[in-house]
Amino acid sequence: MLLDNPIFDKFMVEYAPNELIFCEFEPGNEFYIIQSGRVKIVKIVNNTEKTIDVLKPGDIFGEMAILEEQPRSASAIALEHCKILKFHRDNFDALIQGNPQMAYKLLVIFSKRIYDAKRRLMILLLEEPQLKVMDVLIMLAESDPHIDMQGPITLRCNIEEVANWAGMQINEVQKILTHFNATGKIELYNDRIHIKNIRDFQRIVNSRRKSS
Amino acid sequence: MAITMRSYKSGSIVYMEGDKSEYIYILKSGRVVLTTKKVEDKTWVEEKVHVKPGEFFGVKSALGRYPRDETAQTLGDTVVLVLTLADFEKMILQNVGVVKKMLRVFSNQLRKIGKTVREVLGEGESINPEVELFKLGEYYYNMGRPQQAMYAFKKYLEYYPDSKYASQAKDKLQQLKSGNFATSSPGVGFSTQTRSGQRIADENMTDFNIEEEDISEQSKPETTRSPLGGEMDDFLSDNKSNDILDDLTLDDQTFSEVSMQDINEIFYEGMRLFASGQYQDAVKLYERIINSKSLQGEAEKRIYEKAHFELGRCHYKLGKYNEALNTLSGLIKKFPKSTVIKNALLYMGMIFEDLKNYEKAIAYYSKAASMEPKDQTNRDAQNRLMKIQNSQGRR
Structure with a gap:
């Protein structure tokens, strides 16, 4: 959302390339709307900085701070020179009063976050590790609108990502994926996974989920 | 706006869990029950929510473009308004109060789910943002990213000025x-840093356990699991898909996920370039190894550590002393037990000698000379140490 009204000038903050906008675990009271430049959202997972998202002008971030103070769940780093509107929670009501389209955008963001979190719970609450791994693959397939689940599919992901989603250790996930690979269910590459029949995985996971 | 109205008999299904649809509903009259699932004690239990007249339903799944995660069924004769996403957006823009209410409801739900996720992952209360913020600073500090480290330490001191790592954060x-964070002498700064690093590491045992397990697994001969690199080899030798090769060379993204074979190749290509004096090109290759994320097993880990040393050596040859010191001290901090520490x-001693900082050069040479097991490197260090001491003594 680009807000080029001069009223907002006093909320405009400029960031240099590589500058931290906020960092993980820092208490958060502000939310941000990018006006120019790109922002990288990163998290330290197992001692490695992982990029979760790259945001572009018009995007909103730090929105969890809108309703209450919470530690940030990730860090935001300016990828290039950025102009960003920074609003304190206290200004939120006034802001959306004048910009209802922003409120709509926020509703969409929150809807997605809720679904993603619920979907993640569905994975985590499966009991068997193989099922968790299968369900992560299903989830990744579902979240890509270009994927047709009827045929063979290719997911752009690596073992580390799958492990992260499944809440499992990398070597355990590797064992399972290697097994799927050996039995011909998937073809494992270092940057992607090719799945012959994701519907099979869905059937297996759904039958186990109901019985539990 | 062309909002349609729809009438249902009792017991009708308005939509089913798993349906995909972009409609949003408002209950006009009658009753609708939403059957959904929520987590209690780590199991899914059914939850029924009654929609009141005038309320929206089906909002989240339509907005987020996800399958419905609940089933909506009528109780008694019911009339609903059916909105498309566009209708809904128009309506919302005219009624900000409704959005605010919805946002509040949504953020509450999100917070509850987030809490459940953390509980299931066993992270419940164990994550202490105060400690984590300090650790974040340490992470960037150790990675040689002073800008990010400074930010994290500053924030730490701002929010937790009297906490247990405050003095460490201040020091760092x-x-x-002062810009010389990598150039502390081994006698003083270096050893305290290792100790503080150790303390942090202890609190972060899980990360270390993973690595430890990884190594022990690898060394078991009977283990059935083959590293992904092995899989890659098979694919390549079978020539099943030639495009993998193209991907590896063309796609920047795959640089971070290079397989074992590639890492070996890259490492030795770097050595070759170094030997022929092409330091700048070697730097690029070592950086590629250091930036790769999915290294597994002892062999790859060793190469990863060595790449740090080689990178430092290249920087030294290029006369980039600061970068060389950063890389080498980063290596010492990150892998205190590595075989390349000595x-x-x-090399750090050599850099300081070049910089005519003889005091520090002596400190580093003595440290290197005293390290077990004794080999050629110790003798090199000892010789250089004696040379400096002699020339210093003569002055």
Whole structure:
């Protein structure tokens, strides 16, 4: 959302390339709307900085701070020179009063976050590790609108990502994926996974989920 | 706006869990029950929610473009308004109060789910943002990213000025500000840093356990699991898909996920370039190894550590002393038990000698010379140490 009204000038903050906008675990009271430049959202997972998202002008971030103070769940780093509107929670009501389209955008963001979190719970609450791994693959397939689940599919992901989603250790996930690979269910590459029949995985996971 | 109205008999299904649809509903009259699932004690239990007249339903799944995660069924004769996403957006823009209410409801739900996720992952209360913020600073500090480290330490001191790592955060911030955070002498700064690093590491045992397990698994001969690199080899030798090769060379993204074979190749290509004096090109290759994320097993880990040393050595040859010191001290901090530590210390000594900082050079050489097991590197360090001491003594 680009807000080029001069009223907002006093909320405009400029960031240099590589500058931290906020960092993980820092208490958060502000939310941000990018006006120019790109922002990288990163998290330290197992001692490695992982990029979760790259945001572009018009995007909103730090929105969890809108309703209450919470530690940030990730860090935001300016990828290039950025102009960003920074609003304190206290200004939120006034802001959306004048910009209802922003409120709509926020509703969409929150809807997605809720679904993603619920979907993640569905994975985590499966009991068997193989099922968790299968369900992560299903989830990744579902979240890509270009994927047709009827045929063979290719997911752009690596073992580390799958492990992260499944809440499992990398070597355990590797064992399972290697097994799927050996039995011909998937073809494992270092940057992607090719799945012959994701519907099979869905059937297996759904039958186990109901019985539990 | 062309909002349609729809009438249902009792017991009708408005939509089913799993349906995909972009409609949003408002209950006009009658009753609708939403059957959904929520988590209690780590199991899914059914939950029924009654929609009141005038309320929206089906909002989240339509907005987020996800399958419905509940089933909506009528109780008694019911009339609903059916909105498309566009209708809904128009309506919302005219009624900000409704959005605010919805946002509040949504953020509450999100917070509850987030809490459940953390509980299931066993992270419940164990994550202490105060400690984590300090650890974040340490992470960037150790990675040689002073800008990010300074930010984290500053924030730490701002929010937790009297906490247990405050004095450490202050020290590090001071070092970062003075710009010579990597050049502390081994006698003083270096050893305290290792100790503080150790303390942090202890609190973060899980990360270390993973690595430890990884190594022990690898060394078991009967283990059935083959590293992904092995899989890659098979694919390549079978020539099943030639495009993998193209991907590896063309796609920047795959650089971070290079397989074992590639890492070996890259490492030795770097050595070759170094030997022929093409330091700048070697730097690129070592950086590629250091930036790769999915290294597994002892062999790859060793190459990863060595790449740090080689990178430092390239920087030294290029006369980039600061970068060389950053890389080498980063290596010492990150892998205090690495086999290349001694060489790293030797090179740091050489850098300081070049910079005519003889005091520090002596400190690093002595440290290298005293390290077990004794080999050629110790002798090199000892010889250089004696040379400096002689020339210093003569002055």
